[in-house]
Amino acid sequence: VVGSRLKEGTARLAAEINKIWLEKPLDVRHLSDVLGAFEQSGSVKIYADCETRAVADVLTRLQKVLADRLVAADALSLVAASLLEAYADQWRRYYKFREIPAVLETAVGCLKEPIRSAADLDRLLGLCVRYIYRVCFWIDTEIPWKEVTDLFREGKRKPARTRAAT
Amino acid sequence: MENRKLVIEVGGERAQVRLLWDEAPRICQALWESLPLESTAHHAKLCNHEYMAQLLLDAPAENMGPVHVGDLGWWARMQTLNLWYDDPGPNGPLGPTCRFGVVESNLAGLARVAKLVWERSGQRIRLSRA
Numbered sequence: 001v002v003g004s005r006l007k008e009g010t011a012r013l014a015a016e017i018n019k020i021w022l023e024k025p026l027d028v029r030h031l032s033d034v035l036g037a038f039e040q041s042g043s044v045k046i047y048a049d050c051e052t053r054a055v056a057d058v059l060t061r062l063q064k065v066l067a068d069r070l071v072a073a074d075a076l077s078l079v080a081a082s083l084l085e086a087y088a089d090q091w092r093r094y095y096k097f098r099e100i101p102a103v104l105e106t107a108v109g110c111l112k113e114p115i116r117s118a119a120d121l122d123r124l125l126g127l128c129v130r131y132i133y134r135v136c137f138w139i140d141t142e143i144p145w146k147e148v149t150d151l152f153r154e155g156k157r158k159p160a161r162t163r164a165a166t
Numbered sequence: 167m168e169n170r171k172l173v174i175e176v177g178g179e180r181a182q183v184r185l186l187w188d189e190a191p192r193i194c195q196a197l198w199e200s201l202p203l204e205s206t207a208h209h210a211k212l213c214n215h216e217y218m219a220q221l222l223l224d225a226p227a228e229n230m231g232p233v234h235v236g237d238l239g240w241w242a243r244m245q246t247l248n249l250w251y252d253d254p255g256p257n258g259p260l261g262p263t264c265r266f267g268v269v270e271s272n273l274a275g276l277a278r279v280a281k282l283v284w285e286r287s288g289q290r291i292r293l294s295r296a
Contacts, residue, residue: 021204021205022204022205022206022224022290024288056244057243059245060243060244063243064243119273126224126245129244129245130220130222130245132246133220133245133246134220137206137220137288138285138288139210140198140208140288141206141208141286141287141288143287145209145284145285145287146284146285149284155230
């Protein structure tokens with residue numbers, strides 16, 4: 001049962017990656033409708049961008065922990081499950097994502113078994129990284145970087161700061 | 167091996183890349199076998215003069231070292247290609263990078279299109295065999 005769930009889970013993740021590879025996910029398209037403070041979506045998009053990037057990065061750290069054999073695969077599998085489950089729930093509430101949390105929950109189902117093979121766990125975590133980082137890149141397209149540049153081009157507005165002597 | 171070169175197309179520009187087969191054979195081989203690849207290009211946020219593209223490619227880290235203008239790097243953990251079209255600036259690169267290629271034609275074109283990549287993130291990028 002574990003093997004078949006893992007097989008189905010990895011296949012689903014791979015299919016979802018292909019689905020959003022060159023096409024922006026619906027959840028990301030809808031971010032403009034998710035209004036945060038003062039009824040704007042900019043802060044929501046910036047948070048979503050940073051948070052997806054950070055989660056993908058943390059998963060790669062877990063892969064390193066696994067590669068270094070600091071923790072047994074089954075224990076790490078449960079840690080990863082808990083982490084992804086929490087973010088699936090959070091992203092539903094914070095960003096009104098629907099499809100993305102469902103994909104994460106597919107991975108959670110596999111991880112909760114738990115996965116005892118380091119190679120299988122590494123493969124699944126790698127797919128999660130690829131999927132979440134892909135989502136992050138799509139969120140990046142929602143942020144108006146030209147306007148951000150105009151707002152924050154500090155070096156053009158004032159001389160470089162010097163660190164005060166202490 | 168020397169004849170196996172890469173073509174990058176982004177924002178209407180086309181550049182040719184010499185792959186560093188001797189220094190980064192595993193990255194070059196994995197990439198070569200996966201071509202053609204298509205993705206989206208995004209400008210780096212912390213470093214200057216760098217853009218990146220996530221690739222459907224599994225390749226290990228190798229040939230880690232400092233980068234130079236025109237280098238192609240591989241960020242194995244995030245399965246992402248990095249391209250430095252000019253000096254990485256005072257805040258970059260953020261660490262040693264897996265170098266696997268050097269742009270040998272039309273680096274100026276890749277630099278020209280960088281502003282578009284920054285301002286309109288997600289420009290389509292295509293990698294193929296020359």
